[in-house]
Amino acid sequence: MGLIDRLLGRNAAPVAMPVHVEPTMGEPRASAIQSAGAGQLIITPEDLERAIRAGDMSTSGQSVTPDRALRVASVFACVRILSGPPATMPLDLKRRISAKVREDADDHQLSRVLKRRPNRWQTPSQFKRMMQAHKLLRGHGVAQIVRSLGQVVALIPLHPDRVEVRQRNDMALEFVYRKPGGGEVVFQHRDIFYLIGLTLDGIHGVTPLTYARETIGTALSQEQYSGSAARNGNRASGAFKMPPGKSLSDPAYQRLKASLEAYRSGGDSEGTTMLLEEGLEYQQIALSAVDAQWIESRKFSRSEIAMFYGVPPHMIGDIEKQTSFGTGLEQQTQGFVTFSLEDELTPWEETINRILDDDNEPALYARFNRSALVRGDLKARKEYYQAALQWGWLNPDEVRGLEDINPRSDGNGERFYDPPNTAGNSSNQPEPNP
Numbered sequence: 001m002g003l004i005d006r007l008l009g010r011n012a013a014p015v016a017m018p019v020h021v022e023p024t025m026g027e028p029r030a031s032a033i034q035s036a037g038a039g040q041l042i043i044t045p046e047d048l049e050r051a052i053r054a055g056d057m058s059t060s061g062q063s064v065t066p067d068r069a070l071r072v073a074s075v076f077a078c079v080r081i082l083s084g085p086p087a088t089m090p091l092d093l094k095r096r097i098s099a100k101v102r103e104d105a106d107d108h109q110l111s112r113v114l115k116r117r118p119n120r121w122q123t124p125s126q127f128k129r130m131m132q133a134h135k136l137l138r139g140h141g142v143a144q145i146v147r148s149l150g151q152v153v154a155l156i157p158l159h160p161d162r163v164e165v166r167q168r169n170d171m172a173l174e175f176v177y178r179k180p181g182g183g184e185v186v187f188q189h190r191d192i193f194y195l196i197g198l199t200l201d202g203i204h205g206v207t208p209l210t211y212a213r214e215t216i217g218t219a220l221s222q223e224q225y226s227g228s229a230a231r232n233g234n235r236a237s238g239a240f241k242m243p244p245g246k247s248l249s250d251p252a253y254q255r256l257k258a259s260l261e262a263y264r265s266g267g268d269s270e271g272t273t274m275l276l277e278e279g280l281e282y283q284q285i286a287l288s289a290v291d292a293q294w295i296e297s298r299k300f301s302r303s304e305i306a307m308f309y310g311v312p313p314h315m316i317g318d319i320e321k322q323t324s325f326g327t328g329l330e331q332q333t334q335g336f337v338t339f340s341l342e343d344e345l346t347p348w349e350e351t352i353n354r355i356l357d358d359d360n361e362p363a364l365y366a367r368f369n370r371s372a373l374v375r376g377d378l379k380a381r382k383e384y385y386q387a388a389l390q391w392g393w394l395n396p397d398e399v400r401g402l403e404d405i406n407p408r409s410d411g412n413g414e415r416f417y418d419p420p421n422t423a424g425n426s427s428n429q430p431e432p433n434p
Helices: 003-007 045-052 073-088 109-115 124-138 213-232 250-265 289-309 329-358 370-374 378-390 396-402
Strands: 091-096 102-104 140-148 151-158 163-167 173-178 184-188 192-196 238-241 281-284 364-368
Touching (some): 073 124, 091 109, 091 329, 109 329, 124 140, 124 151, 173 192, 192 329, 213 289, 378 396
Antiparallel strands (some): 140 192, 163 173, 173 184, 238 281
């Protein structure tokens, strides 16, 4: 594989011809050549050096870029699973009234941006899902904060590959955005929604693709090999055997050939019984040790990718092995919520809180409504509401509000029930000793 093939993410055989587009008047000249297999975006000299050194190339010969990695089913499943909850869970803006009292801050402009319309063309779930996917695949999600009269009115997503993060001598961060049409724009940290998770220097986010490159590259090679084998003809699963000293006549051979062609085409012949002539016998070829090892290696790659992303294997279809998330599916799912999902929700809350701090809003904070995780479990919701009503931390109207139901018409829904069998119940107090 040549240098140009590696730069463009090609295999040994090119699959698409490059297309040169002449720039319009006044627009800087740029190269935009990419194969059908997805290439690399080279903007800076550092990008070119990394590509020349095959920084995205695995030992299997596969270029592992975010776009190519998504072609692996396990990577796509992990990104989809980890992007869904932040995109669909209710994200509320809260206001501290006192040390013990909170209220919804739905009247705040930032709340309307997060819950109604982050920008002109995206819904809140689309924006959050895209930002989360950028974080998982490229290490960070970046959006421009647009303010008007001191209030946030829009969040404009910026492609992470076009953003360079720098730390100035005063330790403040600045973001250099290279526009698709040419030119640069420098943003200060106050004007950027910067979503990162794991970081080794406090500035740049770390993506699992960096350290799972060999695993994902192996998975890409396996997918490519399987596709080539299917295209060029798989290994035979069985063979026909004649009795010793006999041979198949030409008419019987032609009839057998026609029957096999009908079986391969499916349709009405699918599942019917074949008629073998002149003593012909069918003998099935057992799965070889090499084939069994091949299947096992594909399963291992799937489990490794799930481990890199912190997703229980059963959630991406691997249900053969036990994991450290628990023994049953319910315990494994709860382990995912506790150990993996919390790690994805907290960066969102803290990044939004930083915007509020920059706008001098210390009484406001963002909070995902984690109770929405059990909305699909009627039994869990019923038990939660029963305990809340019995022990007095919710009243009936608050429970009805959580279910999007109007308050009770008799006005008794605001009453809190006294907890039973507690020290606060005078009827259950022990009599004093004489």
